[in-house]
Amino acid sequence: MIARAALAAAVPRLRAAGVEDAPRDARLLMAHALGVAPDRLTLHIGDEMTGPQAQVFEEAVAARVARKPLSQITGRRLFWGRSFRVTADTLDPRPETETLVAEALAGSFSTVLDIGTGTGCILLTLLAERPDATGLGTDISPAALAVARENAAALDLAIRADFRQTSWLDGIETRFDLIVSNPPYIAADEMPALAPEVRDHEPLAALTDGADGLTAYRALAAQAPAVLVPGGRLLVEIGPAQGRAVAALFAAAGLADIRILQDLDGRDRVVAARRPVETR
Known part of the structure; x- marks a missing residue:
């Protein structure tokens, strides 16, 4: 999946879970999954995600939906x-x-x-x-x-x-x-x-x-x-x-x-x- 599409799909899930700033958190989780600095995410948002990257992102989004703190997810x-x-x-x-x-x-x-x-x-x-x-x-x-x-x-x-x-x-x-x-x-x-x-x-x-x-x-x-x-x-x-x-x-x-x-x-x-x- 293209990172941009995965990011777009994650935002409504986070919003539905009551996450206050869902777009921001989704971007930070994507940067974490891709292994890039958050301020470099724009350069990689059109990349095809590898299998491991997609798995890390899905697990991170699921954890945030469960309201685990962002810092504990990214470390x-x-x-x-x-x-x-x-x-x-x-x-x-x-x-x-x-x-x-x-x-x-x-x-x-x-x-x-x-x-x-x-x-x-x-x-x-x-x-x-x-x-x-x-x-x-x-x-x-x-x-x-x-x-x-x-x-x-x-x-x-x-x-x-x-x-x-x-x-x-x-x-x-x-x-x-x-x-x-x-x-x-x-x-x-x-x-x-x-x-x-x-x-x-x-x-x-x-x-x-x-x-x-x-x-x-x-x-x-x-x-x-x-x-x-x-x-x-x-x-x-x-x-x-x-x-x-x-x-x-x-x-x-x-x-x-x-x-x-x-x-x-x-x-x-x-x-x-x-x-x-x-x-x-």
Whole structure:
């Protein structure tokens, strides 16, 4: 079959399954099946597909019809202009998380700790943008850490990025200039309303604490100040309705300069805080 015809046939199937941007996803799946970059697809859209290519495309479309995330089908996701390996064991990097990265890069740091690193996209992006920095990524999932290490190697950052299996900041004794985290913040009662791609396919432990969505922030508020250098920064991603609650937790922990930052859609997305500089 000609790639163009297969692509045209896939779009209504995806639409019928409720895929929001069916034409875009069909094009990305076709590029994946043909083994070409998405921006080169136009050059190959008139090609006759080989048997293996047609099979890969059909299986990919069927998976997307079942609402499997696009990134898990292709195994890749772009984040801050870099390609990251994604699996069912990792949270899918999202554009709104770039709000946290932008804020981190607005200040100085030479050491960074990424708690719940997943794919490693936050840590590795920060290290790539700051060639003199080093960092540690932690996660409770060995499978996620394996993906993060793979991404570090692919980006030539393995020498500056270390990874460790732990829960929150347990066992972390080194102090850091910057702590970042995109923790599980979806409350248990919010889970049923999530899109199937998220609810049914992404790792549950990376999405929700099974409670009110604030468990991670309580742990970070309790543990982070001792792991930050004086004047060091703590940046966390939040759900759009959690800004005031998280800010209050950080204030109660003695953190200062607390700010709630919005993403490009105008929703609360990041809480920033700083450990006070000790004075005599």
